[in-house]
Amino acid sequence: MNELINAIFVIILALNLFALGSSRIISVIRIVALQGVLMGLLPLFIHSHLTFTAILSSAAAISLKGFVIPSIMIKALRDVQIKREVEPLFGLLPCTIIGALVTAAVFLICGRGNAVGQSELSLIIPTSITVVLIGFILLTTRLKSLTQVLGYLVLENGIYMFSLLLLEAIPLVVEMGMLLDLFVSIFIVSIINNKINRTFASLDTRNLSSLKE
Amino acid sequence: MESVLILLPLVMAALALIVPSNYWRPWLLPFTALIHTGATLAVILHPEWGSQTVWLKLDPVGTIILLTVSVLYLFSAFYAVGYLHFRRERPNRIFCASLLAFLGLVSLAIWAHHLGLMWVAIEGTTLVTAPLIYFNHTPRSIEATWKYLVVGSVGIALALLGTFFLAYAAMQGGFTASLNFMDLLKQAPGLSKIWFRAAFILMLVGYGTKMGLAPMHTWKPDAYGEASGVVGGIFAGGITSGAFLALLRIYQIGNAAGESQFMAGLLIFMGLFSMAVAGIFMISQRDIKRMLAYSSVEHMGILALGLGLGGPALFGTLLHVINNAMTKGLLFLSAGNIHRAYASKSTDQVRGALRRLPLSGALFLAGFLAITGSPPFAPFISEFSILNSAFSLEHFWAGGLFLGFLFLVFIGMGITVLKVVQGRVPEDVEESPYKDSFLTAAPILAFMAIVLGLGLYIPDFLQSLLRAAVSFLENQG
16 A cells, blocks of 8 residues: 555656646646646545545535636636647756655755655655645746646645645535635636636736736 | 624624615614623623524633624724715715625634634624725725735635645544534544644645734735725734634644644744834824734734743733734724825825824824834833733743834834824825814714723733633633
């Protein structure tokens, strides 16, 4: 079982780098969706005995992160008919290399401290922190509002992953509340996205610069 | 009783979506607000009427915030009716529903005694208030909404990570992971130090973004500048107070964990930095609503500073939560009236407001004097109390800088405000159909009465509520 969990961690980390290096928005959407599905599957492998609530929350997370949100995003992408694709602030390759360096640095630091090594679950900490940081990189280095949202989703995935450490602390109601918040935020953001595109004829956030001192 | 406070506004929000009449729909706001304030007073007078479950509980600190938000919302709701009648051409379905849903969610955040549930409610308030900024449907309001959503969501996501770190700190301390506030308070002395500190920093940054502490305040001038006056008032006094409550929760746990020193350093720094940034950007600010946004940054800084000083400053800090909200209501609502009467919010056009709108102009001027801490208004009492504590705690540098920044803000804000109210109305400014009416002036007078009243005399019942909150915050109650 441990082998399997570790393999999922590796895939999640690799997906981070694919998301950073991809030049087409549609593939980034799919990568983030796949990452979301893996996140949703993780609790099923980690919990030794499966309870009804664990299965329910897993199912909710997988359907939301893997299917509902990606389809909202793909619809938003079709509506705006983007011509030029990802458009990072600087090249895709430097972004990927920075991502790889961040991953290595987080694992090194966590390995030095005592955060890693007590149990097989403790690898969750460096992995989730890496995912959060990669989300940040995606969010800050992309110019289109849609790709910034994808960065936010990766960030959220990382936080969700950390929560897997805290089995009893997060009751089902709260977990459902968090997923509902995520769904509503993506819903509102996609509406605003559409308005940005209609008003400025593009999703480039550099247009959003009339408010300043 | 908590079901009235939390569920009723949410039900009313759903009702607002169904009601077909653009004219009658806004009346749902004051109707709900009246019941909400009534229920708030009832539950304060009869605490046994509220539930005392592990999930939902009204503690003394929550009481102060609930009272503040409810009173601010009550008068703002009546104003909103007057405002929306003036803007009859715009559909207000989403606007009313958002405002009502906000009241329910902020009440949930106040009652929640589970940090995860509190987070869900606070994130909920971010989402339901985003459409309020977009009400005018201009390119500038889209930009403001986008920035509010992105900065706010990322900030609040960090607060969630911090919340999880806190539960992990308990696990590392050998406890069962829990996010229940009372459990965490009991476990506090045994929490893992390093994880607690990481949690505190993330929650300070996260909820600080929601409050608008510098340097995470960047969304604030844009959002307050583009939103209508009534929305600005509710943001500056309501949402910020809710986020400050979240900060008070982690602060109280930190106090019990013996981390006061660590937290004090960060809070005092953030507080003074926010005041400095606000002061600098207020000088030569030509947009009156952006000026008020920076004033809000300043006052969030004062709250953080007061919290960082702790001990004797806590009474003044909690009093300042109330005073700031009431004065912000006064300022934003009168600024909204001035904005409408000139169809502009830049001091290039807005001049001579005392001539064009004698009442709103005078109230705006009085609000400026109040918010900058001039006697006899209420903020003077709370700011003086915080300043006094800074010196009595021998934080001479912090006290000195606090005084210096207050002075800077007074000058910066004074230049703009005096330009707005004094002089003659420029000749190229068109005649305006807007005149102060009962619904758009009376709520401002009510705020004015509270700000003046609290400055002259703090009623005994409020004093005892504040003292109970302070001893709860210091874990003595």
